[in-house]
Amino acid sequence: LGVKQMIVGVNKMDTTEPLISQQKNQKKKKIEEIHQGSSSRLHQRRYGYNPCDLCPLCPSHGWNGDNMLDASPNMPWYKGWTIERKSGKSEGKSLLQALDAMEPPTRPTDKPLRLPLQDVYKIGGIGTVPVGRVETGVLKPGTVVTFAPANLTTEVKSVEMHHEALQEAVPGDNVGFNVKNVSVKELRRGYVCGDSKDTPPKATEEFTAQVIVLNHPGQISNGYTPVLDCHTAHIACKFREIKEKCDRRSGKKLEDNPKSIKSGDAAIIDLVPTKPMCVETFTDFPPLGRFAVRDMKQTVAVGVIQVCEAQDVTGGKGTKGCEKGQKKNNKGLDWAAIYQLGRPRGQKGASGRTFPLIPLSQNIWCCCVRVHRKEFQKEREKRPPFPPHVKKEKDSCCLIGGFF
Structure with a gap:
C-alpha cells in the first residue's frame, strides 16, 4: 500500500510479570520473542517488510514515559535498536529517536495536481x-x-x-x-x-486492482458489492469479475478465473463503482490508487489499482468566468446538420422539447440552449428556418446550438 517505513512499539511494559526492571534475562527473552513474531508476520506472511533493516522495535511505558523521549533506567536489559537506511546506519533506544531516524519522503510536486x-x-x-x-x-x-x-x-x-x-x-x-x-x-x-490544463482528473467507469483478502468470514465471488474507501471517497463497488488468483507477494499467477476467493488470498479483480467516482492507478498517483474494502463494520480486504478506465465525458459544466474564452469559438457550425440531429426520429417535434447532448464529432456537441434573439437576428437570416420543435418567445428563443 505504499507504506515503506514502520516502527514496532511494545507499550504497557509496566503490566508484565515480573516488572520491567526485574529479571533481565526473562524480559530480554520476551522482547526477542515479540520481535521474532512481529518480524515473521511482517516479512513472511503478509506485507513483505524486512524488519531487521526497516522496522525498529521499541519497548515503552507510556504512562511514566519510559523509553518514550529518552532511554529509561528501568530497562537496563534493553540494548536498543539498529536499522539500515539508504542514508546510512541509525541506532537508538527511545521511540522519539526512532521517529527522528525515519527518512522524510520526497514530495511529488512535479506530478499533475490531485x-x-x-x-x-x-x-x-x-x-x-x-x-x-x-x-x-x-x-x-x-x-x-x-x-x-x-x-x-x-x-x-x-x-x-x-x-x-x-x-x-x-x-x-x-x-x-x-x-x-x-x-x-x-x-x-x-x-x-x-x-484543467495538466491531465485533469476524470470519472472512473471501471478499474482493475490487485486485492488481498485479510479477514472475511466466507468466500468472495463475482457480484460481491462492498464499500470501498479510496482517498476521501466512500462508495460501493461491484466485483464484476475475479480474473485470476495470484501470489500476494510476487504477483505470480496461480489460477485463472477462480470461482471464489477467501481470507489470505490475493486476486486480480475488475471493479465497477455503483456511483460516480474518481480514482487513479497506484503507479501514477499512489494516494489515489490504494483502497480498503469495508464490510460488516470491518476492513475485509485492501488493494491497489493497476488499470483505470476513465469515462468519456463529452461536455462538462463550466462557470461564467471559464466560458468567456470559449464564446469566440461558437461560430461556423453547420446549423442544418445540427437541426437534423436534434430532431428525434419518428417525430416532427414537440413545442418546448428539451433534447440531451448529441455528439457531432470528438470535440463538438450540441444541445438545446437559450440565446438572446437580438444577438442572432442577422445570423438567423442565413440559416434554415427554425424546426417545428423550437419554442419561440417574445425576447428569446430556444434553439439547437453547437459548442466547441
Whole structure:
C-alpha cells in the first residue's frame, strides 16, 4: 500500500510479570520473542517488510514515559535498536529517536495536481471553500481547476492554510481554497480537484486492482458489492469479475478465473463503482490508487489499482468566468446538420422539447440552449428556418446550438 517505513512499539511494559526492571534475562527473552513474531508476520506472511533493516522495535511505558523521549533506567536489559537506511546506519533506544531516524519522503510536486476534497464549506462574505490535502502537484491562486467526477471547471480565487494566505500549496498541505461561481451543493466529499490544463482528473467507469483478502468470514465471488474507501471517497463497488488468483507477494499467477476467493488470498479483480467516482492507478498517483474494502463494520480486504478506465465525458459544466474564452469559438457550425440531429426520429417535434447532448464529432456537441434573439437576428437570416420543435418567445428563443 505504499507504506515503506514502520516502527514496532511494545507499550504497557509496566503490566508484565515480573516488572520491567526485574529479571533481565526473562524480559530480554520476551522482547526477542515479540520481535521474532512481529518480524515473521511482517516479512513472511503478509506485507513483505524486512524488519531487521526497516522496522525498529521499541519497548515503552507510556504512562511514566519510559523509553518514550529518552532511554529509561528501568530497562537496563534493553540494548536498543539498529536499522539500515539508504542514508546510512541509525541506532537508538527511545521511540522519539526512532521517529527522528525515519527518512522524510520526497514530495511529488512535479506530478499533475490531485487534491481529494474532505469537506466543502460556505463562508459568508467569501463563498464556497473546498477543503482537502494536496496529494500531488501544486495549487496556486488563479489556477483553473476541474472537479471530478462532476466534471465541473472553475477558477481558484485564493488558497489558505491555518488562516494564512498561500502563494502555492504543495503535497502534504491541508488547505482551503475559494472557488468562483460554484455552489456548495455542487461539490462534495470524495471529489478530486486537478488542473484543467495538466491531465485533469476524470470519472472512473471501471478499474482493475490487485486485492488481498485479510479477514472475511466466507468466500468472495463475482457480484460481491462492498464499500470501498479510496482517498476521501466512500462508495460501493461491484466485483464484476475475479480474473485470476495470484501470489500476494510476487504477483505470480496461480489460477485463472477462480470461482471464489477467501481470507489470505490475493486476486486480480475488475471493479465497477455503483456511483460516480474518481480514482487513479497506484503507479501514477499512489494516494489515489490504494483502497480498503469495508464490510460488516470491518476492513475485509485492501488493494491497489493497476488499470483505470476513465469515462468519456463529452461536455462538462463550466462557470461564467471559464466560458468567456470559449464564446469566440461558437461560430461556423453547420446549423442544418445540427437541426437534423436534434430532431428525434419518428417525430416532427414537440413545442418546448428539451433534447440531451448529441455528439457531432470528438470535440463538438450540441444541445438545446437559450440565446438572446437580438444577438442572432442577422445570423438567423442565413440559416434554415427554425424546426417545428423550437419554442419561440417574445425576447428569446430556444434553439439547437453547437459548442466547441
